[in-house]
Amino acid sequence: MQIALAEAQAAAERGEVPVGAVVVLGGTIIARAGNETRQNNDPTAHAEIVAIRRACEVLGQERLPGADLYVTLEPCAMCAAAISFARIRRLYFGAIDEKGGGVEHGARFYSQPTCHHAPEVYSGIGDIASTNLLRGFFRGKRDL
Amino acid sequence: MQIALAEAQAAAERGEVPVGAVVVLGGTIIARAGNETRQNNDPTAHAEIVAIRRACEVLGQERLPGADLYVTLEPCAMCAAAISFARIRRLYFGAIDEKGGGVEHGARFYSQPTCHHAPEVYSGIGDIASTNLLRGFFRGKRDL
Numbered sequence: 001m002q003i004a005l006a007e008a009q010a011a012a013e014r015g016e017v018p019v020g021a022v023v024v025l026g027g028t029i030i031a032r033a034g035n036e037t038r039q040n041n042d043p044t045a046h047a048e049i050v051a052i053r054r055a056c057e058v059l060g061q062e063r064l065p066g067a068d069l070y071v072t073l074e075p076c077a078m079c080a081a082a083i084s085f086a087r088i089r090r091l092y093f094g095a096i097d098e099k100g101g102g103v104e105h106g107a108r109f110y111s112q113p114t115c116h117h118a119p120e121v122y123s124g125i126g127d128i129a130s131t132n133l134l135r136g137f138f139r140g141k142r143d144l
Numbered sequence: 145m146q147i148a149l150a151e152a153q154a155a156a157e158r159g160e161v162p163v164g165a166v167v168v169l170g171g172t173i174i175a176r177a178g179n180e181t182r183q184n185n186d187p188t189a190h191a192e193i194v195a196i197r198r199a200c201e202v203l204g205q206e207r208l209p210g211a212d213l214y215v216t217l218e219p220c221a222m223c224a225a226a227i228s229f230a231r232i233r234r235l236y237f238g239a240i241d242e243k244g245g246g247v248e249h250g251a252r253f254y255s256q257p258t259c260h261h262a263p264e265v266y267s268g269i270g271d272i273a274s275t276n277l278l279r280g281f282f283r284g285k286r287d288l
Binding site: 022053059080085086101 | 157181182185187188194196201203204205207219220221223229230245249250252
């Protein structure tokens with residue numbers, strides 16, 4: 001999660017909403033990413049999506065069975081579904097996201113009958129550091 | 145929708161689940177795509193995601209206000225959320241997807257308090273042709 005937080009910090013420095021994600025398989029980091037929506041003009045380039053796409057590219061496979069994903073913020077519905085499609089084994093996330101989350105809020109994707117693979121979910125890891133990064137980022141935006 | 149169906153047909157010929165999508169803005173096709181999950185080893189490369197990413201790239205912008213999306217199958221939760229993030233104005237889709245849909249089934253993303261932009265939704269357009277493509281594809285798979 002420390003590396004995911006470092007990716008979130010790096011995202012903030014690029015002017016992106018500070019969220020970071022890391023894909024780990026067998027104790028090895030396969031891919032790491034921060035949000036890239038602005039720099040790439042890509043509304044789907046959330047940290048989780050970018051990290052999953054990179055990990056699949058690195059491994060040359062469409063799915064990531066046995067891999068775990070660490071992300072600093074509760075995934076939205078888009079990312080929650082992508083994590084399911086990638087067959088991620090365990091999802092560790094930091095802060096909850098009441099406004100946009102799709103795991104413990106809103107769509108609650110893993111509880112739906114349309115979800116055909118749910119990862120084990122562990123939340124609250126590094127949540128204070130994650131929240132502080134997000135708060136600092138949006139406070140800075142308001143002060144501009 | 146005829147062009148989206150042609151993209152779905154082309155996807156089937158590549159061995160991909162036959163779903164196609166088209167982004168239209170001001171009467172002009174900005175991007176068209178079929179599923180590319182297998183050929184790209186990318187579980188996020190659903191037709192809608194690929195078409196939205198291409199349209200954003202073509203226009204050099206992160207969002208597509210005023211644009212409409214035509215897709216042959218009810219979007220899943222991942223794509224429904226991506227359509228929202230892209231600020232798509234109108235979503236036209238073909239067949240419903242009871243097992244995996246995220247608009248009228250499961251996550252019902254546009255009805256959630258975590259959804260901050262919902263497109264107008266029109267369904268059932270070209271649904272018989274879409275369903276026939278999907279049925280033919282999966283029947284062919286079973287017969288292999």
